[in-house]
Structures are given as structure tokens and as C-alpha cells.
Amino acid sequence: xxxxxxxxxxxxxxxxxxxxxxxxxxxxxxxxxxxxxxxxxxxxxxxxxxxxxxxxxxxxxxxxxxxxxxxxxxxxxxxxxxxxxxxxxxxxxxxxxxxxxxxxxxxxxxxxxxxxxxxxxxxxxxxxxxxxxxxxxxxxxxxxxxxxxxxxxxxxxxxxxxxxxxxxxxxxxxxxxxxxxxxxxxxxxxxxxxxxxxxxxxxxxxxxxxxxxxxxxxxxxxxxxxxxxxxxxxxxxxxxxxxxxxxxxxx
Amino acid sequence: xxxxxxxxxxxxxxxxxxxxxxxxxxxxxxxxxxxxxxxxxxxxxxxxxxxxxxxxxxxxxxxxxxxxxxxxxxxxxxxxxxxxxxxxxxxxxxxxxxxxxxxxxxxxxxxxxxxxxxxxxxxxxxxxxxxxxxxxxxxxxxxxxxxxxxxxxxxxxxxxxxxxxxxxxxxxxxxxxxxxxxxxxxxxxxxxxxxxxxxxxxxxxxxxxxxxxxxxxxxxxxxxxxxxxxxxxxxxxxxxxxxxxxxxxxxxxxxxxxxxxxxxxxxxxxxxxxxxxxxxxxxxxxxxxxxxxxxxxxxxxxx
Numbered sequence: 001x002x003x004x005x006x007x008x009x010x011x012x013x014x015x016x017x018x019x020x021x022x023x024x025x026x027x028x029x030x031x032x033x034x035x036x037x038x039x040x041x042x043x044x045x046x047x048x049x050x051x052x053x054x055x056x057x058x059x060x061x062x063x064x065x066x067x068x069x070x071x072x073x074x075x076x077x078x079x080x081x082x083x084x085x086x087x088x089x090x091x092x093x094x095x096x097x098x099x100x101x102x103x104x105x106x107x108x109x110x111x112x113x114x115x116x117x118x119x120x121x122x123x124x125x126x127x128x129x130x131x132x133x134x135x136x137x138x139x140x141x142x143x144x145x146x147x148x149x150x151x152x153x154x155x156x157x158x159x160x161x162x163x164x165x166x167x168x169x170x171x172x173x174x175x176x177x178x179x180x181x182x183x184x185x186x187x188x189x190x191x192x193x194x195x196x197x198x199x200x201x202x203x204x205x206x207x208x209x210x211x212x213x214x215x216x217x218x219x220x221x222x223x224x225x226x227x228x229x230x231x232x233x234x235x236x237x238x239x240x241x242x243x244x245x246x247x248x249x250x251x
Numbered sequence: 252x253x254x255x256x257x258x259x260x261x262x263x264x265x266x267x268x269x270x271x272x273x274x275x276x277x278x279x280x281x282x283x284x285x286x287x288x289x290x291x292x293x294x295x296x297x298x299x300x301x302x303x304x305x306x307x308x309x310x311x312x313x314x315x316x317x318x319x320x321x322x323x324x325x326x327x328x329x330x331x332x333x334x335x336x337x338x339x340x341x342x343x344x345x346x347x348x349x350x351x352x353x354x355x356x357x358x359x360x361x362x363x364x365x366x367x368x369x370x371x372x373x374x375x376x377x378x379x380x381x382x383x384x385x386x387x388x389x390x391x392x393x394x395x396x397x398x399x400x401x402x403x404x405x406x407x408x409x410x411x412x413x414x415x416x417x418x419x420x421x422x423x424x425x426x427x428x429x430x431x432x433x434x435x436x437x438x439x440x441x442x443x444x445x446x447x448x449x450x451x452x453x454x455x456x457x458x459x460x461x462x463x464x465x466x467x468x469x470x471x472x473x474x475x476x477x478x479x480x481x482x483x484x485x486x487x488x489x490x491x492x493x494x495x496x497x498x499x500x501x502x503x504x505x506x507x508x509x510x511x512x513x514x515x516x517x518x519x520x521x522x523x524x525x526x527x528x529x530x531x532x533x534x535x536x537x538x539x540x541x542x543x544x545x546x547x548x549x550x551x552x553x554x
Contacts, residue, residue: 035455035492041499067431073497097428100421144453148424152417180456186448215503238500 008245009042012223012232013202015049022050022057022135024174027227028165030200032181037219039206041238043141043178044071048080050137050174051090057135058089058128060121064096064145065178077240092124099149114150114160121164125171134172138164142178143196154192165199181205201226209235221245252458253440255404259466261486261511262440264349264519266401269438271296271347271357273399279362281383283376284403285410289365292403293358297347300518350517368402368410373422380426387434400430400437406445416450423457431496459494464511478510478524486511488521 010016014023029046033039050057061071071093072082085091099113125136140146143157150156167173177196184193197203203224209217216237223232237244255262273280274296282289366379380400387398405423406413413419423439430437443451443463455461465487467474475481488509493502506523514520 035452035461038495038501044499070497074499077498097431098425100425144456145424148417148420148453151421180452183449183452183456186452213503213507218501218503240498240500 008232008234008247009045009221009223009236009243010049012221012225012230012234013046013204014225014228022055022137022174024050024137024176024202025134026168026172027174027201028168028199029174029176029202029204030196031176031178031204031206033178033206034180034182034208036208036213037206039178039204040065040141041236041243042204042206042221043139043176044074044078045243046137046176047071047139048075048078050139051080051082051085055135056132057137058092058132059085059137059139060092060094060124062094062096062117062121062138062140064099064149065141067097068093068095079241089128094120096146096149100151114146114156118160118163122167125167125173136167136171136173137176138167138173139176140178142180144180144183147192158192158195161196161199206236220248252454252461253438254455254461254463255440255442256463256465256486257442257444259464259486261464261466261488262403264511264513265462265464265488266403266438266440267296267349268345268347268519269399270401271298271353272343272345273397274353274357274360274362275299276343277362277396279364279383279386279396279398281364281366281380281398281400282403283366283368283379283401285367285369285407287367287369289367290363293363293365294352296353296358297349298351298353299344300346300348346518348517349513349519368405368407368412370411373412373415373418377422377425381429384429384433384435389433394434396434398433398435400426400435402437402439405439405441407442408445413445416447420450420453420457423454427457427459455491458492459496461490461492463489463491465489480510480512480522483512483514484510485513 007016013029017023024046031039031042047059047061050059063071068082075082082091082093086093094117096117099117121138125133128136143161146157146160147154161175161177164173164175168175179193179196181193184190187193203222203226205222205224206219207222208219217235218237220233220235225231234245234247236246253262253265270280270282270293282292284292286292364379364383366376368376383398383400387394387396406419426437426439441454443454446454467484467486471481478484488511490504490507490509493504495501508524509521510524512520512522
């Protein structure tokens with residue numbers, strides 16, 4: 001059951017067959033969720049996959065949401081030791097919990113928060129052995145908090161993401177982001193959100209069931225893979241050590 | 252975070268219990284509100300309710316000698332136990348008597364800091380919180396003392412910063428970060444109707460645990476038919492989200508809506524909603540009254 005269930009999400013993302021080279025290489029993956037249903041488990045799943053012992057992937061994790069200890073404990077239960085991965089230079093954790101761009105300097109000058117952050121990412125990748133350049137994943141948790149850190153300057157956040165996207169072509173990195181769809185659905189002009197969806201090669205939406213909460217089914221995932229021209233929809237149940245995915249009626 | 256209802260101040264009931272509980276347990280408290288003098292609110296904090304065990308202590312000593320059940324071991328704890336206290340310290344309790352104010356020595360102590368957010372800016376409030384939380388650093392050792400922060404009606408229009416939405420978000424983010432790295436907990440209440448829908452959603456996502464309170468209409472006949480004990484209810488409490496720290500597994504509660512009752516007008520009680528029994532006196536499965544039955548008089552709650 002576990003083997004089958006993890007393959008539904010992996011299958012939708014193209015992770016079910018080969019790990020090397022990293023199937024998400026050069027792709028932008030956008031995860032969207034809501035207050036009622038968190039999509040952070042997808043982030044954890046992709047982090048675990050990218051740090052698989054069978055791959056040589058390197059992950060740069062930009063954390064605006066939680067401290068390192070939070071992810072460390074979750075990934076341990078998923079069978080991945082972030083501390084040893086960090087020690088082996090496969091996992092780089094950028095703690096952005098206290099980053100706050102100075103007023104009026106949200107990214108204009110090199111000393112501005114987001115420019116400096118991009119510079120740090122670029123420097124980290126450049127310092128890796130050239131052979132690793134093509135196996136880098138950049139994960140951002142989450143974009144709405146990056147906007148807060150930038151004092152609401154969504155344009156600068158978008159510029160930052162465009163710069164990160166250049167890394168997907170320059171270094172063949174993958175860019176994985178988490179954001180909250182329900183924040184923007186009530187806006188008159190959700191420009192930032194629409195642009196992010198446009199940038200994404202793969203869009204993963206975590207939503208509650210129409211029937212509400214349930215102990216056996218925690219929500220539904222819709223994966224739109226533009227590269228494969230494929231849309232997958234299935235239910236999920238989140239456990240400490242695995243995420244069970246199944247088609248409706250087959251929990 | 253608690254989303255307030257403009258129709259009734261039920262969030263104040265939650266804050267009173269939260270603050271009183273902390274003080275009774277010897278914890279430090281930082282209280283902030285839009286009032287010019289927030290300290291005045293401390294006089295409304297309730298005292299711990301009398302423990303039910305007090306009645307059992309009035310037993311006949313001769314009868315106790317013959318008892319063989321486990322609680323006879325209480326004689327080894329000494330004679331100085333009063334009102335749920337043990338060694339002079341209060342035991343953890345959620346029961347407080349709203350008609351009996353908290354004893355003065357709890358309120359006048361040095362463990363309380365009050366901040367008015369009516370005239371102060373957010374950086375001042377942030378600094379006060381940082382200073383307060385610096386007393387409870389989190390380390391690998393045991394917890395020597397803990398702190399509670401209660402911020403009431405954070406975006407109230409009286410506050411000078413109430414139209415600075417991004418700054419308020421930035422403050423909440425900063426507070427959350429500070430609380431996570433300390434032995435403390437913070438409750439922030441806010442009126443969601445004063446925020447734009449988009450920012451209200453941002454605040455909701457910021458919360459580790461998200462609650463909302465709602466007033467209940469008096470003499471709502473349809474609700475009275477639908478719910479058991481309706482006449483004792485003053486409002487509803489909804490649990491929208493529960494904190495998931497160090498875990499990815501969501502908390503699925505058996506019930507997410509609770510009734511808020513004031514038992515004997517003294518004790519705050521939260522109860523799962525119970526549906527009123529269907530009236531089966533007509534002898535047929537589908538009677539003419541009751542929340543779950545069809546009736547000749549259709550209402551929007553009938554199904």
C-alpha cells in the first residue's frame with residue numbers, strides 16, 4: 001500500500017522511475033495550499049526525494065516559516081537525517097525567520113535583503129563541484145512570508161523569483177515554492193500569484209475535501225504537469241513517516 | 252490567534268481564563284490592549300474555582316481509617332492542602348470563578364507587564380515583547396519559568412498603526428519567531444472585519460492555532476430546537492487550525508465547534524454541540540418537529 005500510495009504523487013511528478021538525473025531538473029514547481037489544508041507535507045516529500053541516498057542532489061532550503069529543528073524532526077520521521085546531509089554539504093539551510101528588509105530597501109541595493117539572499121544562493125551553488133551544478137534544488141517556504149519580509153513589495157519578490165528562475169537555466173536547478181492560494185483569491189488583482197502560476201512548470205494544489213474534514217482523508221491534491229500535459233487528482237492522508245495517496249473511494 | 256466577533260466580547264472570556272491561569276501558576280504575563288490603562292482589566296480576572304476535592308476532605312476521619320482505596324494515601328502529603336493547592340502552589344486547572352476576582356497579590360506582583368497599544372508604535376511593542384521573552388530562553392534543560400503574552404484586539408482602530416497592514420503582519424511574524432525560541436505562549440485576538448479579506452487570510456496563515464468566537468442570538472427558536480442546552484449558551488467557539496510543530500500530521504478533532512456557556516453565570520464551559528433529540532411522540536419516523544425531521548413548516552435549517 002505504501003509503495004503504491006507514494007507512487008501516485010511521484011508518478012504525477014515524474015519521480016517514480018528514475019532518480020538520477022533529478023527529474024525536476026530545470027523545472028519550477030509551485031505548491032499551493034489553504035488555511036484548512038496545509039501543503040507543507042508536499043514540500044517535505046520533495047525534500048526527502050531530492051536528498052535520496054541514490055541521488056547526488058544538493059538542496060538549498062530557504063526557510064521563512066519554521067526553524068531548522070522543525071524540518072529536522074519531520075524529516076527524521078520520514079527517514080532522512082538533515083543534520084548529516086548538512087554536514088555532508090548536500091543540504092544548505094538559510095534561516096530567514098528574522099530577515100526583514102529595511103524600509104525602502106527591499107531589494108534595490110546589493111545590501112538589500114533579497115538581493116543579498118540571491119547573492120548567497122548563487123555563491124553557494126558556484127562553490128559546489130561543477131558536477132553538482134545540474135543537481136541543485138532550491139526550496140522556498142513560503143512566498144507569502146517572503147512578501148512580509150519585503151514589507152509587502154511583491155514586485156521585488158517576483159524579481160527575486162525571476163532571478164532564481166535564471167538559475168534553472170544557468171545551472172539546471174529546480175525551484176520549488178510553497179504559497180497560500182486563499183490569500184490571493186480574495187484580491188482584486190492577484191498579479192503576483194498569477195505570475196507565479198504562469199512561471200510554474202508543475203502546479204500542485206492541496207485543498208480540503210468538499211465534504212469537510214475527515215480522519216481517513218486529509219484533503220485532495222491536484223497536480224498539473226505542463227511538461228507531461230497531464231493533470232492528476234487524488235486524495236491523501238498525511239502520517240508521520242509517509243503520505244498515503246489514493247484515488248477517491250480507495251483509502 | 253482568536254478572531255473576535257463584533258457582536259459580543261467572548262474573546263475576553265478566553266483571555267481572562269488564559270491570563271488568570273498563568274498568574275495562578277506563577278508564570279509571568281505581558282498584557283497589551285488598546286485601552287489607555289490596560290492594568291484596569293486585571294481587576295476582572297477570575298479566581299480559581301473551588302476544587303471539588305474540598306468536599307471530599309470533609310469526610311469523617313473514623314470512616315477514612317477503614318477505607319482501602321488508593322486516595323487514602325493523601326495522608327502522606329500533609330495537612331496543608333487548601334483549594335487544590337499542593338505545597339502552596341496551585342495545581343493546573345481550567346476552572347475559574349468569574350464572579351470572584353483574582354486575589355490582589357497575584358495582580359500586584361512584579362511578574363506582570365502591561366502595555367497600551369493605543370499610542371505606542373509597533374517597534375515599541377516589539378521591544379517590550381522581546382525584553383519580556385528574554386526572561387524565558389529555551390535551552391535543553393528544564394523549564395524554570397514560563398511566560399504568557401496576551402494581546403487584545405491587535406488591529407483595533409484606536410491603535411495608531413491600525414492602517415499599517417504590512418507592519419502589523421511583520422510584527423506578528425516577529426512575535427512568532429521570538430515565542431518559538433522561548434518558553435512562552437502568546438494569544439493575539441483581532442477583529443477580522445477590520446482587515447481586508449486578503450490580509451485576514453494572511454493573519455490566519457500566521458497563526459499556529461486559530462480560533463474564532465461568535466455571538467449567539469437570543470431567542471433563536473430554530474437553534475433552540477436544534478441544539479441541546481441552547482438556553483445556557485452565550486456563543487460558539489470554532490477551532491479552525493491546531494498547531495503542528497515538529498510534525499506534518501494535521502490534528503483532526505472530533506468536533507471543531509463548541510458552545511460557550513456560563514455555568515451558573517460563574518464558570519466558563521466549552522462543550523461539544525449536541526443535537527436535540529428528534530421528537531418521536533407522533534409515532535412516525537418523520538415527526539412534525541425536531542431538527543432532523545421534516546415538518547409541515549419549512550425552515551432554512553430543516554433537512
